[in-house]
Amino acid sequence: MAETVAVPSQRNVISRLWNDKESRSVIIQVLTISLVFAFLAYIIHNAVVNLQAIGKGFSYNFLWQPSSYDINQHLIDYDSRSTHFRAMLVGILNTILVAVCGIVLASIVGFVLGVLRLSKNWIVNRLAYCYIEYVRNVPVLLHILLVHGLIVHAFPVPRQAISIGDVTFMTNRGIFSPKPLYEPLFLVVIVLFVLALAFMWWFKRHAQKVQDETGKRYPVFWIGLGTIVGIPLVSFFLLGSPITWDVPALKGFNFTGGMVVRPEFIALLLALSLYTAAFIGEIVRAGILGIYYGQTEASYALGINRGRTLSLVVIPQALRIIVPPLTSQYLNLMKNSSLAVAIGYMDIVATIGGISLNQTGREMECMIIVLTLYLVMSLIISMIMNWYNKRIKLVER
Amino acid sequence: MNETADKSNDNPEKEIVIVIRKMHKWYGQFHVLKDINLNVERGEKIVICGPSGSGKSTLIRCINRLEEHQDGEIIVDGTELTNDLKNVELVRREVGMVFQHFNLFPHLTVLDNCTLAPIWVRKEPREEAEATAMEYLERVKIPDQANKFPGQLSGGQQQRVAIARSLCMKPRVMLFDEPTSALDPEMIKEVLDVMIELANVGMTMLCVTHEMGFAKTVADRVIFMDEGEIIEQNKPHDFFDSPQHDRTKLFLSQILNH
Numbered sequence: 001m002a003e004t005v006a007v008p009s010q011r012n013v014i015s016r017l018w019n020d021k022e023s024r025s026v027i028i029q030v031l032t033i034s035l036v037f038a039f040l041a042y043i044i045h046n047a048v049v050n051l052q053a054i055g056k057g058f059s060y061n062f063l064w065q066p067s068s069y070d071i072n073q074h075l076i077d078y079d080s081r082s083t084h085f086r087a088m089l090v091g092i093l094n095t096i097l098v099a100v101c102g103i104v105l106a107s108i109v110g111f112v113l114g115v116l117r118l119s120k121n122w123i124v125n126r127l128a129y130c131y132i133e134y135v136r137n138v139p140v141l142l143h144i145l146l147v148h149g150l151i152v153h154a155f156p157v158p159r160q161a162i163s164i165g166d167v168t169f170m171t172n173r174g175i176f177s178p179k180p181l182y183e184p185l186f187l188v189v190i191v192l193f194v195l196a197l198a199f200m201w202w203f204k205r206h207a208q209k210v211q212d213e214t215g216k217r218y219p220v221f222w223i224g225l226g227t228i229v230g231i232p233l234v235s236f237f238l239l240g241s242p243i244t245w246d247v248p249a250l251k252g253f254n255f256t257g258g259m260v261v262r263p264e265f266i267a268l269l270l271a272l273s274l275y276t277a278a279f280i281g282e283i284v285r286a287g288i289l290g291i292y293y294g295q296t297e298a299s300y301a302l303g304i305n306r307g308r309t310l311s312l313v314v315i316p317q318a319l320r321i322i323v324p325p326l327t328s329q330y331l332n333l334m335k336n337s338s339l340a341v342a343i344g345y346m347d348i349v350a351t352i353g354g355i356s357l358n359q360t361g362r363e364m365e366c367m368i369i370v371l372t373l374y375l376v377m378s379l380i381i382s383m384i385m386n387w388y389n390k391r392i393k394l395v396e397r
Numbered sequence: 398m399n400e401t402a403d404k405s406n407d408n409p410e411k412e413i414v415i416v417i418r419k420m421h422k423w424y425g426q427f428h429v430l431k432d433i434n435l436n437v438e439r440g441e442k443i444v445i446c447g448p449s450g451s452g453k454s455t456l457i458r459c460i461n462r463l464e465e466h467q468d469g470e471i472i473v474d475g476t477e478l479t480n481d482l483k484n485v486e487l488v489r490r491e492v493g494m495v496f497q498h499f500n501l502f503p504h505l506t507v508l509d510n511c512t513l514a515p516i517w518v519r520k521e522p523r524e525e526a527e528a529t530a531m532e533y534l535e536r537v538k539i540p541d542q543a544n545k546f547p548g549q550l551s552g553g554q555q556q557r558v559a560i561a562r563s564l565c566m567k568p569r570v571m572l573f574d575e576p577t578s579a580l581d582p583e584m585i586k587e588v589l590d591v592m593i594e595l596a597n598v599g600m601t602m603l604c605v606t607h608e609m610g611f612a613k614t615v616a617d618r619v620i621f622m623d624e625g626e627i628i629e630q631n632k633p634h635d636f637f638d639s640p641q642h643d644r645t646k647l648f649l650s651q652i653l654n655h
Contacts, residue, residue: 301461303518305486392504
């Protein structure tokens with residue numbers, strides 16, 4: 001009798017572990033991790049064996065060899081004698097430049113579109129609607145080619161440049177504008193600007209305190225604008241304009257001197273941000289519509305006006321709906337910037353993942369770098385947005 | 398000039414706060430409110446009842462212009478409601494409203510819910526606004542919940558916060574739009590108790606409600622509406638004991654004998 005009871009309990013050790021909620025989850029996790037590592041080990045081994053078979057080692061030494069190619073837009077010093085590593089840095093900076101500018105522009109245009117889409121004005125509403133439906137239903141690569149084509153073909157050659165006050169020139173090779181050369185006194189203006197920022201930081205808190213204590217509200221925005229823009233501006237002229245300008249001049253077939261914003265950058269920036277703005281517009285609209293109308297009514301019933309209802313009641317709640325999909329859009333914009341290669345904007349893909357790769361034949365090494373860089377940049381954006389999302393989260397219970 | 402005559406009436410108890418004259422409202426083709434005439438005296442407690450879809454909520458929502466009327470006039474405390482946004486805001490400051498679904502602001506604490514409008518509309522110092530808010534939260538018996546968020550409270554507590562939030566604006570008229578319809582039975586009483594106490598201190602109140610017990614004990618006047626019209630209005634005693642209209646009789650028999 002005792003034997004027959006003991007036997008099944010021994011035989012069922014595995015089945016007992018499998019049917020226990022806690023131990024089952026441990027088993028599944030162990031199995032999953034083993035499988036993932038086995039797969040990784042297999043593909044890495046496979047790659048090493050194959051590389052050896054064709055006589056290629058795995059080495060990053062090529063990064064320190066001269067790149068021997070030119071990059072037209074470089075934010076740091078670079079020429080064809082610089083290393084591949086430096087070419088990569090130039091590429092990273094170009095990607096970051098277009099991604100950051102693109103995210104800022106797309107957010108502004110997107111929020112405006114979202115609000116316009118909710119307008120009761122029929123014309124405004126329909127215009128925003130048509131824009132969004134056109135833009136988001138055409139692939140972003142076509143937008144990039146279209147804007148680039150428009151700039152290259154619609155703008156004149158440098159000899160017939162469209163001149164703005166004889167200092168800025170719009171051509172199919174870019175927009176040439178004067179480059180500021182700072183004199184020592186300009187430092188004073190910068191210091192004053194920083195001081196103005198510090199003052200406003202203090203003043204904003206002070207205004208909040210005054211409102212808490214007396215109920216009086218200062219026009220913080222206008223005072224801020226006046227301080228931050230006004231003080232540097234006035235001091236600039238009082239100090240006798242301590243900036244000289246390097247004005248671009250036509251030499252031969254192109255302009256020299258000054259600053260140039262290249263058509264590739266303009267095309268990529270406009271196409272990426274206007275494309276993403278259409279999606280952000282829909283996200284913002286969904287966010288605002290997602291807030292129960294009773295919230296607006298309750299606010300109105302308390303005598304709070306439309307603007308303050310939007311800024312104090314609706315937007316803070318809508319942000320919770322808006323932020324997660326907005327993060328995805330920022331990531332999309334950053335990754336879509338790799339389409340730059342289509343018009344020759346020298347980003348990560350075009351430099352280290354393009355010309356460097358072709359010249360050195362180090363496809364494995366280069367692709368790992370490109371992949372890692374995009375991953376790191378994406379994770380940074382995600383981290384910032386998740387931190388923000390957590391900060392505005394709703395307390396449920 | 399009629400309004401000034403009304404206001405300077407020599408008997409202060411007969412002062413008229415709300416005047417509604419020949420008011421009509423349509424939703425598109427649908428005629429929701431038909432020829433509404435109603436005067437509300439200061440301190441008067443009015444209960445509005447009627448079957449669903451009879452326009453009772455729409456009527457009180459017209460009084461603070463959450464709904465616009467298309468014809469006739471509504472004058473609240475001497476201010477006529479028109480497209481003039483300044484006038485609308487002026488009226489809304491003086492008229493508090495409590496909703497069926499509470500509509501507390503979920504991203505703000507109970508205390509911040511109560512101080513938001515006093516701070517931004519009445520421009521009160523925060524300290525003063527918070528003191529007032531605590532006073533009213535004590536009157537609705539939940540001062541200890543002041544720093545919680547609405548999502549952490551029960552329905553009855555939320556509705557009491559909503560009443561306190563309205564009272565913080567020190568309104569001269571309070572509108573209640575089915576304040577107990579979304580509550581469990583045991584929570585209805587705690588909200589009604591607050592409303593009865595409010596009635597006892599002389600607040601002018603218009604309540605859309607199905608709580609006939611509340612109507613009998615508190616109301617000065619009961620108004621019965623059906624299909625967008627005021628069918629009958631009377632003192633609660635006469636209204637319940639000897640209704641004049643067939644529709645009123647039918648309605649009362651349906652809600653009282655179940």
